[in-house]
Amino acid sequence: MSHYVVRSVDRADAETIAALREAGVATAHEAAGRGGLLGPSIQARQIGVAIGGSAITVSCHPGDNLMIHAAVEVCRPGDVLVVTTTSPSTDGMFGDLLATSLMARGVVGLVIDAGVRDIASLREMGFPVWSRAVHAQGTVKASPGSVNVPVVAAGQLVSPGDIIVADDDGVIALPAATGRTVAEAAAKRLDNEAAKREKLAAGTLGVDMYDLRPLLASLGVRYVDRLPEDGLA
Numbered sequence: 001m002s003h004y005v006v007r008s009v010d011r012a013d014a015e016t017i018a019a020l021r022e023a024g025v026a027t028a029h030e031a032a033g034r035g036g037l038l039g040p041s042i043q044a045r046q047i048g049v050a051i052g053g054s055a056i057t058v059s060c061h062p063g064d065n066l067m068i069h070a071a072v073e074v075c076r077p078g079d080v081l082v083v084t085t086t087s088p089s090t091d092g093m094f095g096d097l098l099a100t101s102l103m104a105r106g107v108v109g110l111v112i113d114a115g116v117r118d119i120a121s122l123r124e125m126g127f128p129v130w131s132r133a134v135h136a137q138g139t140v141k142a143s144p145g146s147v148n149v150p151v152v153a154a155g156q157l158v159s160p161g162d163i164i165v166a167d168d169d170g171v172i173a174l175p176a177a178t179g180r181t182v183a184e185a186a187a188k189r190l191d192n193e194a195a196k197r198e199k200l201a202a203g204t205l206g207v208d209m210y211d212l213r214p215l216l217a218s219l220g221v222r223y224v225d226r227l228p229e230d231g232l233a
């Protein structure tokens with residue numbers, strides 16, 4: 001098996017990335033046709049932080065953070081490091097020292113399908129992390145892997161240069177080439193949601209706003225004042 005550190009990455013433009021970050025993971029996911037999400041095994045390790053950036057991908061041997069060290073050098077300001085392991089692992093392969101190194105390169109956050117440690121320091125430093133686990137288990141630097149090859153993180157294919165948006169709801173990866181179209185669709189959804197929010201706040205019911213009464217009737221859902229004697233039979 002060959003191992004590579006790929007230096008060149010095609011990134012999306014900063015404006016598109018910022019628009020998707022502002023839209024948020026849920027809206028970007030809807031705007032992308034309900035695609036792109038990493039699975040919920042990867043969770044935010046801080047509250048109220050949203051990031052957007054270009055993926056630098058890392059494929060590591062489980063329990064081995066050698067390739068994270070190798071990846072730091074190819075990161076640019078505005079990137080997000082996306083780390084995977086070649087078999088499932090929750091070892092704490094990333095902590096405040098690696099975060100210090102990434103912050104010095106202008107990396108805006110980490111998404112890792114494995115464990116992190118030094119979590120109190122990471123929060124204090126303001127380096128945001130989305131991970132499968134928090135686990136102090138130490139790792140070694142011994143086995144080869146690759147940087148900037150396609151990887152799978154929590155069931156989602158992530159390619160180098162993908163737009164990563166992460167917030168309290170989770171993480172989404174979008175191909176850079178689709179970014180502008182998704183950002184436009186996200187902006188439309190946000191406008192539309194603003195109008196809906198106003199109506200809902202004024203007391204309009206979802207069943208009326210979405211015209212769901214005919215659907216409920218066609219599905220055989222009946223409104224009664226009391227449950228009939230024969231119950232749900």
Ligand SMILES: O=C([O-])CC(=O)C(=O)O
Nearest residue numbers: 093094095096097098099
């Ligand atoms: O050094 C390691 O193996 C991971 C870690 O704790 C750090 O980056 O601070």
Ligand SMILES: [Mg+2]
Nearest residue numbers: 095096097118
């Ligand atoms: Mg440490």
